[in-house]
Amino acid sequence: MMMDSPLTMPQMIKRAEMLFSKKEVISRTDKGISRLTYREIAERTRRLASSLEKLGVRRGDKVGTLAWNHHRHLEAYFAIPCSGAVIHTINIRLAPQQISYIINHAEDKVLLLDPDIIPILESCRDEIQGVKAFIIMTDEDTLPETTLSPVYHYEKLIADGDPDYVYPDDIPEQAPAGMCYTSATTGNPKGVVYTHRSIFLHSLALGLADSVALSERDVAMPVVPMFHVNAWGMPFAGAWFGTTQVLPGPNFTPKILIELIEQEKVTFSAGVPTIWLGVLKELETGKYDVSSLRGILCGGAPAPKEMIRRYEQKYQIPFIHGYGMTETSPIVTISKLKSYQEQLPYEERLEIRSKQGLIVPGIEMKVVSAKGEAAWDGREMGELALRGPWIASEYYQDDRSKETFKDGWLYTGDVVTVDGEGFLKIVDRTKDIIKSGGEWISSVDLENALMAHEAVFEAAVVAVPHKKWQERPVACVVLKENASVTEEELLDFLRPQFAKWWLPDKILFLNEIPKTSVGKFLKRALREEVQKVLEAHEGLAAGE
Numbered sequence: 331m332m333m334d335s336p337l338t339m340p341q342m343i344k345r346a347e348m349l350f351s352k353k354e355v356i357s358r359t360d361k362g363i364s365r366l367t368y369r370e371i372a373e374r375t376r377r378l379a380s381s382l383e384k385l386g387v388r389r390g391d392k393v394g395t396l397a398w399n400h401h402r403h404l405e406a407y408f409a410i411p412c413s414g415a416v417i418h419t420i421n422i423r424l425a426p427q428q429i430s431y432i433i434n435h436a437e438d439k440v441l442l443l444d445p446d447i448i449p450i451l452e453s454c455r456d457e458i459q460g461v462k463a464f465i466i467m468t469d470e471d472t473l474p475e476t477t478l479s480p481v482y483h484y485e486k487l488i489a490d491g492d493p494d495y496v497y498p499d500d501i502p503e504q505a506p507a508g509m510c511y512t513s514a515t516t517g518n519p520k521g522v523v524y525t526h527r528s529i530f531l532h533s534l535a536l537g538l539a540d541s542v543a544l545s546e547r548d549v550a551m552p553v554v555p556m557f558h559v560n561a562w563g564m565p566f567a568g569a570w571f572g573t574t575q576v577l578p579g580p581n582f583t584p585k586i587l588i589e590l591i592e593q594e595k596v597t598f599s600a601g602v603p604t605i606w607l608g609v610l611k612e613l614e615t616g617k618y619d620v621s622s623l624r625g626i627l628c629g630g631a632p633a634p635k636e637m638i639r640r641y642e643q644k645y646q647i648p649f650i651h652g653y654g655m656t657e658t659s660p661i662v663t664i665s666k667l668k669s670y671q672e673q674l675p676y677e678e679r680l681e682i683r684s685k686q687g688l689i690v691p692g693i694e695m696k697v698v699s700a701k702g703e704a705a706w707d708g709r710e711m712g713e714l715a716l717r718g719p720w721i722a723s724e725y726y727q728d729d730r731s732k733e734t735f736k737d738g739w740l741y742t743g744d745v746v747t748v749d750g751e752g753f754l755k756i757v758d759r760t761k762d763i764i765k766s767g768g769e770w771i772s773s774v775d776l777e778n779a780l781m782a783h784e785a786v787f788e789a790a791v792v793a794v795p796h797k798k799w800q801e802r803p804v805a806c807v808v809l810k811e812n813a814s815v816t817e818e819e820l821l822d823f824l825r826p827q828f829a830k831w832w833l834p835d836k837i838l839f840l841n842e843i844p845k846t847s848v849g850k851f852l853k854r855a856l857r858e859e860v861q862k863v864l865e866a867h868e869g870l871a872a873g874e
């Protein structure tokens with residue numbers, strides 16, 4: 331028999347301090363670049379934990395954070411769960427009503443917030459119940475003016491905190507450690523609770539060679555927000571492994587990100603495709619050296635194949651496509667070639683790598699089609715279901731759990747195919763797939779094809795209702811600066827690649843595609859916009 335030692339988080343930050351006391355966490359702040367070693371971070375983490383206890387935070391209490399990616403947020407990432415409380419990261423880009431709903435639903439006792447979030451919280455303060463303290467994470471010596479009360483200065487709590495605080499050693503591994511709400515198609519956001527065990531095991535998965543191989547040697551820059559699925563777990567794993575972390579702070583631009591990569595010699599970064607499209611546009615101005623990058627993890631939405639090609643061919647930066655959800659911590663699949671696939675021609679390799687990839691060790695999947703389990707032939711579509719130690723088993727106190735969690739599986743709402751090698755490809759979300767005449771059209775495939783046209787910057791395809799066919803695809807395209815192309819030219823470009831009935835009924839040229847709070851295409855808003863444009867321009871909706 332082996333020891334039953336609990337998989338809990340205090341040992342992660344203890345290891346960072348013990349072994350990597352000289353390694354740094356570098357944050358971009360309003361005042362410039364801050365550098366703290368893991369020794370300093372670990373001590374500040376203990377001080378924060380003791381101050382939170384003095385404020386009345388007890389085991390199992392939820393402490394909310396409304397913050398960008400920076401070292402104080404990282405300190406909260408460890409101080410809160412390691413003392414037995416639960417860190418609840420809140421998406422700062424949500425509407426105030428959703429933010430107050432989330433705070434109330436989670437029953438947050440204390441909130442830590444960046445100074446620029448103060449106006450948002452002030453605007454919904456009256457709706458917020460139960461919060462006993464607001465802690466402002468400011469660089470300034472004094473607190474900003476606010477009507478929030480009672481307010482505390484983060485740095486004062488650190489200064490007054492106990493550097494010798496000892497984390498409890500009896501936290502059960504299944505105790506809640508973190509919480510994050512995910513947007514729902516309709517209704518309020520849904521809460522997911524991470525446990526010590528799930529964070530521990532998910533962090534290990536990030537270090538696997540065939541996953542993203544995060545290691546001590548990396549200088550890792552999570553661009554994905556720390557309020558969105560724990561920045562895909564990188565801050566936890568990074569501290570544990572002794573990885574140098576570069577945290578890009580508030581209101582960054584593609585230029586700022588590229589400058590951080592250059593200055594800090596970032597080796598690995600992670601974010602959604604819209605971030606990398608923006609960075610690519612900036613890189614193409616041609617003045618930068620990003621040769622330190624050994625890889626970019628791209629997920630959260632489909633990574634366009636042409637974008638991957640351009641990064642690799644023009645900048646020699648390998649792209650790693652991954653897939654996951656808030657409910658899955660998030661890493662579920664990573665797209666890396668098998669050794670014997672390396673011999674294939676570039677086009678075939680690119681085709682495989684632009685799929686979402688192979689399921690990582692520890693997670694199990696099944697693909698449920700109308701007929702049962704879908705064949706692994708790269709064609710038969712079905713809904714992806716998952717289970718594993720870092721997959722949620724329910725939503726936090728939410729009746730909607732039963733729609734998603736059935737027979738011990740999480741039903742993802744993602745339609746996928748699996749090829750003969752086991753590579754999973756997301757065809758669409760069930761709610762976005764276009765149902766035309768009893769067949770399914772993948773909006774993702776059409777988008778990918780459109781984004782391969784040299785004049786196209788971004789493309790999103792949505793379903794519009796159709797009398798005869800039920801739904802038909804309409805494409806929305808944003809052109810690159812100074813580029814021009816006609817609807818007919820784009821259709822000609824698509825024609826050889828798709829069956830006739832897949833071609834969009836219309837291509838609209840827009841100035842921008844509406845995005846979600848984390849930078850994904852906001853298909854719901856786009857559908858409404860398209861409908862309005864069609865009605866205004868033609869006096870008719872499509873298909874009438």
Ligand code: ADP
Nearest residue numbers: 512513629630631632652653654655656756759
């Ligand atoms: P939200 O629903 O707010 O976008 P999540 O961030 O949890 O919340 O999104 C998870 C969803 O994002 C998945 O169910 C899937 O539809 C989509 N997704 C994530 N990664 C990818 C990817 N690499 N390719 C395609 N879709 C992806």
